[in-house]
Amino acid sequence: MAGVHVYDRFLRQDKLPHIWCSGCGNGIVTNALIRAIEKTGIDQNQIVVVAGVGCSSRANGYLDFCGLHTNHGRPLAYATGVKMANPKLHVIVVTGDGDSASIGGNHFIHACRRNLDITTVIYNNDNYGMTGGQYSPTTPTGAKSKTTVYGNIDTPFDLCKLASAAGATFVARSTVYHVTQLADLIAKGIEHKGFSVIEAMSCCPTLYGRLNKLGDGPAMLQRFKDQAIPVQKARQLSEEALQDKIVTGVFTDRKDRPEYSDQYQHVIARAEGRE
Numbered sequence: 688m689a690g691v692h693v694y695d696r697f698l699r700q701d702k703l704p705h706i707w708c709s710g711c712g713n714g715i716v717t718n719a720l721i722r723a724i725e726k727t728g729i730d731q732n733q734i735v736v737v738a739g740v741g742c743s744s745r746a747n748g749y750l751d752f753c754g755l756h757t758n759h760g761r762p763l764a765y766a767t768g769v770k771m772a773n774p775k776l777h778v779i780v781v782t783g784d785g786d787s788a789s790i791g792g793n794h795f796i797h798a799c800r801r802n803l804d805i806t807t808v809i810y811n812n813d814n815y816g817m818t819g820g821q822y823s824p825t826t827p828t829g830a831k832s833k834t835t836v837y838g839n840i841d842t843p844f845d846l847c848k849l850a851s852a853a854g855a856t857f858v859a860r861s862t863v864y865h866v867t868q869l870a871d872l873i874a875k876g877i878e879h880k881g882f883s884v885i886e887a888m889s890c891c892p893t894l895y896g897r898l899n900k901l902g903d904g905p906a907m908l909q910r911f912k913d914q915a916i917p918v919q920k921a922r923q924l925s926e927e928a929l930q931d932k933i934v935t936g937v938f939t940d941r942k943d944r945p946e947y948s949d950q951y952q953h954v955i956a957r958a959e960g961r962e
């Protein structure tokens with residue numbers, strides 16, 4: 688039918704047009720998430736999308752699923768409550784680099800540790816977009832932001848290494864240039880039974896891109912194309928050779944750890960004397 692898009696059923700039409708800047712990568716990540724959900728074939732009514740605060744978390748307002756738009760840094764705490772209350776639901780968290788790794792950093796590492804069956808999609812644009820372009824825990828060393836005008840002297844987190852080390856059982860990364868791969872990885876994360884983290888390298892041309900002279904949205908996409916290197920190839924290179932690269936693919940895919948809500952059923956059974 689004319690004027691109807693195949694993904695319209697996943698979007699709240701009354702909330703459009705969206706607020707994102709021209710050239711922002713957030714729409715691409717959100718599109719990849721919709722593609723991934725469609726690919727899994729999971730009933731739309733069985734999905735809950737939980738967001739924190741930030742430009743990325745605004746995605747929750749546009750996605751037509753049951754959802755919660757929560758406090759800054761706290762989506763994983765709310766998502767944990769939803770999943771524990773009804774383990775049959777598929778819970779997806781949409782969050783940013785600041786929301787997940789700074790304000791919500793403690794929630795993040797403990798969610799990884801627990802291995803509750805939640806999928807977390809991190810829109811990583813290397814800065815706090817919504818609050819004006821302050822530096823975040825993933826801002827590269829030397830990069831400029833509103834709060835590092837002479838260059839960032841911090842060492843950024845590698846969010847995938849952090850997630851894997853903290854115990855997440857599925858961890859992957861792609862970029863907004865590699866849309867098909869990104870959607871595939873998110874789908875794998877949703878289908879994985881356990882805590883999954885998919886880092887989506889996204890672009891913020893309005894703030895991070897402008898302050899670091901990286902050009903407009905298409906120019907930043909081109910950079911992702913040039914910087915990306917598959918994890919299998921990266922394993923053969925030195926740390927120096929990987930300096931400005933973005934390693935993509937699956938880093939962790941473990942099936943050896945029990946899922947938290949399953950474990951909790953045993954606790955209930957023991958409390959009731961059934962085990």
Ligand code: SF4
Nearest residue numbers: 707708711742816891
């Ligand atoms: S400020 Fe940056 S992250 Fe936020 S909508 Fe604009 S381009 Fe996107």
